[in-house]
Amino acid sequence: MFTISSTPIDTAAFLGELRRGRAGACVTFEGWVRDMNEGRPVTALEYEAHVPLAEKEGGRIVSEAVEKFGALAVVGVHRTGSLVVGDLAVWIGVVAQHRSAAFDACRYVIDESKGRLPIWKRERYVDGSSEWINCATRGDHAAPGR
Amino acid sequence: MILKTVLIRYYAILREQRGIEDEKLLTGAATPAALYEELRARHGFTLTGDRVRAALNDEFAQADAPLRDGDRVAFLPPMAGG
Numbered sequence: 423m424f425t426i427s428s429t430p431i432d433t434a435a436f437l438g439e440l441r442r443g444r445a446g447a448c449v450t451f452e453g454w455v456r457d458m459n460e461g462r463p464v465t466a467l468e469y470e471a472h473v474p475l476a477e478k479e480g481g482r483i484v485s486e487a488v489e490k491f492g493a494l495a496v497v498g499v500h501r502t503g504s505l506v507v508g509d510l511a512v513w514i515g516v517v518a519q520h521r522s523a524a525f526d527a528c529r530y531v532i533d534e535s536k537g538r539l540p541i542w543k544r545e546r547y548v549d550g551s552s553e554w555i556n557c558a559t560r561g562d563h564a565a566p567g568r
Numbered sequence: 569m570i571l572k573t574v575l576i577r578y579y580a581i582l583r584e585q586r587g588i589e590d591e592k593l594l595t596g597a598a599t600p601a602a603l604y605e606e607l608r609a610r611h612g613f614t615l616t617g618d619r620v621r622a623a624l625n626d627e628f629a630q631a632d633a634p635l636r637d638g639d640r641v642a643f644l645p646p647m648a649g650g
Contacts, residue, residue, distance in 0.1 A: 453650055469649070470579060470580050470583075471649075472577075472579060472623065472626075472642055472644065474626040475623055475626050475627065475628070475642070476649075478626070478627070479628075500649055500650075511650070512649070512650055532650060535649055535650055536647075536649055536650035537647060538647070539647060539649040539650075540579070540621075540623070540642075540644050540647055541647060541648065541649030541650075542579060542580035542581070542645060542647065542648050542649075543648040543649070544580070554580050554581040554584075554645065554648075555648040556645075556646035556647070556648045557580065557581045557614075557615060557645050557646055557648075
């Protein structure tokens, strides 16, 4: 399951959905809003999503993680709306029988999410300017892996 | 040229540059790529067509997929989730 949320992520509720008797390992990942991006001090940001498509594509990534690594259950949540430094922007939770599969599946889901989900980020900087990430027209490029 | 009516949805930088979220448009464009070029010429979008993906009816689509009457078309700028 992959959810786009316009309100703060209730991590306890999503964690509850992962409970399985066969699960011996649970790995969660939290992506937070950082105060700096490529040397520019960030104060806040906005996420926007094509919600039905993002949830569909997120669901495909989750299914791939289950298939490739044998995870027992996977949940992903990504925020939209206005966030400030320190806020939780994305949460991934994975349970598996053993830790290795749980770590690998969690890493897979967050890495794939970055490049495949129709979600956009506008950063606001200390100097009052703002920018849509990856959308500049000169001298920029997509930045996979960040 | 066959005219069709499509419902267009803009996101992020395209939404800001267009000034609206969505619009209904009568177009002769046969594909999402052709439609984007038509809109880019009209509205001055800064992103070139090769950097924008299309979705048709809430699913990713090829740039050269056929556009049909009544399609819901979304133009997706370079993604930046996470």
